[in-house]
Amino acid sequence: MNLKRLDPSGWQRVLVVVAHPDDAEYGLSSAVNSWTQRGIEVSYLLLTSGEAGMKRSPEEVGPLRAQEQRNACRTVGVSDLTILDHPDGNLVYGLDLRRDIARKVREFRPDVVIGGNYEVEAGWGLDQADHRAAGLATLDGARDAGNRWIYRDQIEQDGLEPWSVSLLLVSHPSEPTHFAEVAEADEAAAVASLECHREYLADLPWHPAPEEFIPPMLHGMGERAGVGRAMLFRAYDLAGVLSDEPAEEDAEEEAAE
Secondary structure: OOOEEOOHHHOOEEEEEEOOOOHHHOOHHHHHHHHHOOOOEEEEEEOOOOOOOOOOOHHHHHHHHHHHHHHHHHHOOOOEEEEOOOOOOOOOOOHHHHHHHHHHHHHHOOOEEEEOOOOOEEOOEEOOHHHHHHHHHHHHHHHHOOOOOOOHHHHHOOOOOOOOOOEEEEEOOOOOOEEEEOOHHHHHHHHHHHHOOHHHHHOOOOOOOHHHHHHHHHHHHHHHHOOOOEEEEEEEEOOOOOOOOOOHHHHHHHHHO
16 A cells, blocks of 8 residues: 655645544644644534533433534634534534535635545544434535635625635545554643543443554554555545655665665
């Protein structure tokens, strides 16, 4: 597998779109921490507040999980968090999701948009329905944002302007194309970010502790990429911003042959 290294040196803003609080904390937050440490502004867009994800009533859970997500964001340098009120457990791929994602893209104007895996079968088994709807809507909503004639009310009534994203990344894909190398400090930040969801995790007695599975997961992805630790992505280059050069390790191997 010839995975290529992502080069974030020209990035200014990254938008992460997920379905629920804690979704970004399963490895992705390690890459987020590495980017914010470089001065890149990262924003999170959550489509639900995760109100149906615990044993308590949704009225109690929504605000609780929102606060846990704010705590998690702080551990990796994310200051901009938007949580929408789509119904947890009942996300439906369609215009409502695409419109809201396009609005956030037009407001935040990111170079890169990151969504989750939208396949029925993910690396861990059958994926949850909200994840699939959110991932697919992210691909389409991000592209919708660049078309002046889609969601015209956002432009004509709200004063937003079209914005074309340069790069779309899908996290935890079954067939990755690129990787972001992360450091030991980024790994620690990722563990800490998931630990911030303590009330949520307490409702899941079967769930392993973050420090038990986040480091092995990042090391496993790093092994596939030929580095110590990594986060893997499938990349869609919408503006010719990706280099065709292989990762540094691959280039050295080719030169030696």
